[in-house]
Amino acid sequence: MADRTSPPSRPESAPTRSWWGWGTCDQALSDAECSSLAALVPGAAEAALPVPAVASLELPPVRVSAPAALARLVSSAPADRAAHTYGKAFRDVVRALYGEMAAAPDLVARPRDERDVVDLLDWAAGAGVAVVPYGAGSSVVGGVEYRAGDHRGVLSLDLSRLDRVLEVDRVSRAALIQAGAPGPGLESQLRPHGLTLRHFPQSFAFSTLGGWLATRAGGHYATLHTHIDDLVESLRVVTPSGVSQSLRVPGSGAGPSPDRLFLGSEGTLGVITEAWMRLQDRPSHKASASVVFERFPDAVEAVRAIAQSGLHPANCRLLDPGEAALSGIAAGGGSVLVLGVESAHGPVDGRIAELVALARDHGGSPAAQAPASAAGDPSSGDSAAATWRSAFLRMPYVRDGLARMGVISETFETACTWDRFPELYEAVHREVGAAVKKVTGASGLINCRFTHVYPDGPAPYFTVVAPGRRGAEVAMWDEIKAAAMEILGAQGATVTHHHAVGRDHRPGYDRQRPEPFALALRAAKQALDPAGILNPGVLFDAPAA
């Protein structure tokens, strides 16, 4: 018994998306803000790199054109091509700022429905044109940038028109949602039904359901349902070999899960067009608290105890001393644990108290504990949590500002079991620190926070900030990143917890992927995409000519 929903209302005057940097233009730092930021990083440039006008960009010539029947879906306008050239990693932003646009796609297509997707893939397969699926373009791993191979052309397949919640099943608490729906758009369509997907990655406003699914995105919940994978009922995927529709059931044990093959396939096996997603009732009760620890190892033990307690907090973000200081939450070398619980069922006071008690048992001092409050009130939660959340959403804009000031500012994330974490943390600081010193001559900054935690281990997220040299920023970061990947590999930690593999993580991924599984996956790729047009270079080498 599903309700058909009405189309989303589109805001009359949405802020303009940045073609080169994060988010929207109105949120970008001004030149003056950039300069004052750089004062915090010794060795930063004196003036901000200018942002090139799209009209000034030198784009490579368009090599292919779509047949007449598809022409109205397709654009070769420079603004479209420029905006679809890169994702939003540091190295993407810097290259865009320098006007390096050799990777620009020939065409950008915006299908209106599944039929259009099928037709575009059919044409591309016949014409030898590579297809790069594109949600809202916030990949930070080179996931939407054509790099390798000798295809006759490159089509960026922008799914932004497939943005509707098609059906809502209130009884089963699920909805059929098109893959191009962006975070805010899908939430606004669910709100009238009292439901929410509650998948809030940092990129929430600039990413889509399809992107989350294709990259196994990590979301709102710090424990339990950490990845979007857990919220999937069924997927609809257009592959060059046919449309795959999995059965919509709450659970199954019938053979290997079809959905799990497409989750994380990053556009290499097919284009996800729709998904039935599990939803939540909108929480009616929320509480948060933050706890300061003098010693970071105590904080880690507290988080482990919480992760193994079965209390399943929605938020459980641990900031190490550097990260806590950078976020403006705690000075003086303390680590801060931000805890949050929420429920649509009943009061959560008891649960937050239990969590705080566990943290206290491990040497933590509760810094502030907001009274449990009705949800929907943006002031709910303690001040550390609010400060952190605001800093969290602002971070990518700050990163762009730093990039304009010649400052290297980037992140990498991983996951490892608890027994390995202390050594991993030390090794990253030691080895990545050495790489930063070698590459930049400065000590730079290496901070860490836990974005998600499991009973068996944390997902640490590292931020690196160091002064770069004009024109060499990308090469410098790539060298630092290579050292980081080396360390993660040596420590048996995953090369990516929720940023996906894309093209940037290929070397580390190839080493960690079991070879028989690689054989199986390549065979699956060959079966579903025999012409090798789908996102070549991601997960697999692009096929040779």
Place this chain on the structure above:
Amino acid sequence: MADRTSPPSRPESAPTRSWWGWGTCDQALSDAECSSLAALVPGAAEAALPVPAVASLELPPVRVSAPAALARLVSSAPADRAAHTYGKAFRDVVRALYGEMAAAPDLVARPRDERDVVDLLDWAAGAGVAVVPYGAGSSVVGGVEYRAGDHRGVLSLDLSRLDRVLEVDRVSRAALIQAGAPGPGLESQLRPHGLTLRHFPQSFAFSTLGGWLATRAGGHYATLHTHIDDLVESLRVVTPSGVSQSLRVPGSGAGPSPDRLFLGSEGTLGVITEAWMRLQDRPSHKASASVVFERFPDAVEAVRAIAQSGLHPANCRLLDPGEAALSGIAAGGGSVLVLGVESAHGPVDGRIAELVALARDHGGSPAAQAPASAAGDPSSGDSAAATWRSAFLRMPYVRDGLARMGVISETFETACTWDRFPELYEAVHREVGAAVKKVTGASGLINCRFTHVYPDGPAPYFTVVAPGRRGAEVAMWDEIKAAAMEILGAQGATVTHHHAVGRDHRPGYDRQRPEPFALALRAAKQALDPAGILNPGVLFDAPAA
């Protein structure tokens, strides 16, 4: 920091496993018990079918022999071959009772380590011998019975010697366990560490970790971590194309999950030899309660509310009126909901009270609520829960007794979303009821319970009991089962929630598996098992000669 563990102590005089029926011989019903059982089923036979002696069985001639280097791993003894011919479905037990042993494997191999598994697969691939991986043989879907294809011989690969917990990581709460470890054996090795896997399927005593993983078994937890899938950190799998070892991390977003391809592959892609599994602390607090509902639809709504509450009860089994009566819990047409919560962290009184309150809100009457108690006390829990659990473990033995009395007694299970359940329930009773009537001439019994529930739907488990005709029981059940599969398919419900596909569910599975996924899976199979020796006929058609 993992502890090496010592080998399991083997009981001196373990009860003998039944070669033809469920479990151990000492638990089987006597002839007299069979006869008195049959008095409950009008139309049952007057005397129990005798159990044939193994020595009297006519086994087909052995067609192949292992090379000398492998000879000491391999047996062609009739007792071994007979015991490895079938799983333990009703149709398996009946055929065994009738001495139909044409499907007996030529050889049974018991590798001692991974090297042996590799060697056996190498030999089998070269010799064109089919390999059927075998844990403890409690498949109820034809998963361990060679049926189709023209291999030169059939080897049952019995993993029972790989029964050790190899390492325990107390900090991360995980253990490396060999795939042939049976439920009680692995729990007894974990107990000294204060840890437990807490995967307790009905077959717990007669199934292995590897079998659970290969079939995506459903276990102890009625909500949240329903399938063994969720407890896996990493897998080690021997395939004919190499050994696959996935990275041991608590979470990852690096490409499609390698483990999820092997989970549910039912021995067709490789032989799982080891797994790092997530464990639980042994619960220190438990509570249970049961609630009676006059109207079954009210009970269903109560369970939905509980499943969507975020309270995550460990037990949440709903018995419909027939099932409740059969289990001896409630007469008079009531439905019974058995609830249980447990924690290694703290008291659970509040949570069980909340659950009972939710049930009461939906018209339920608490029948008994045991006080929260220390765990480990077998009497903890209310009497309905205890009665049900005891009946639950006894059921397969009763089924065998009924089979000896010519009574059809079998189950099938599924999962569907909440919006579809009322219609599914009605349709199963109507259509399967009609099939039972047509096939047996009697009304028979069709009962239902929920074994697992999700926020978006239940996993209903149906039991069918009806009088058969001597010699025709298997054909009769197959006709009833075909009707059941037809209904599940028409209702969009999965053909199996946790019994796996095997050979028995192939027709329904083939219709529900998305065709592009089938293409991908077949390609993966071809890449990993190019000689097509692994469990032919399961998931895929056996390769043509």
